Amino acid sequence: MLLHEKYAQVTQIEELLPLSLRILRFKMTALYRKSARRGEYGSVSVDDVQVPDLGPDPATFVERKETLERLRQAMGRLCERCQELFRLKLEGKSFAEIQKKMGAGSINTIYTWDLRCRKELRELMGGKWVQE
Numbered sequence: 001m002l003l004h005e006k007y008a009q010v011t012q013i014e015e016l017l018p019l020s021l022r023i024l025r026f027k028m029t030a031l032y033r034k035s036a037r038r039g040e041y042g043s044v045s046v047d048d049v050q051v052p053d054l055g056p057d058p059a060t061f062v063e064r065k066e067t068l069e070r071l072r073q074a075m076g077r078l079c080e081r082c083q084e085l086f087r088l089k090l091e092g093k094s095f096a097e098i099q100k101k102m103g104a105g106s107i108n109t110i111y112t113w114d115l116r117c118r119k120e121l122r123e124l125m126g127g128k129w130v131q132e
Contacts, residue, residue: 074124082117085110 010019056064075083081102088098099110 070125074121077124078117078120081113082120085113085117089114
């Protein structure tokens, strides 16, 4: 029916093969354009994509756990003033706020205490922050 309406000029049977190949070429081109428009052409299947493991590897996890345990032990052996100073710093307090909370005479006293406490903590942890 479609051939009679759309391709009325085709009268001989020998003309059907080239016509059918041309129609097939048009259909293939339309399918290609449609898939390109939808983003299907060149897309990769979800099953073929390899997603990297973004979690820490076991060795890093164990090292971090050991370092945290050493830090916990070293913090327990610090004097009360150093423990309080580190607690306030971890709460996000500024040096001026720490000065008021701890009753220090000047802010330079807090800077000195901070330096000495960090040095003492470093020595208690073995002389360095990160174990190599």
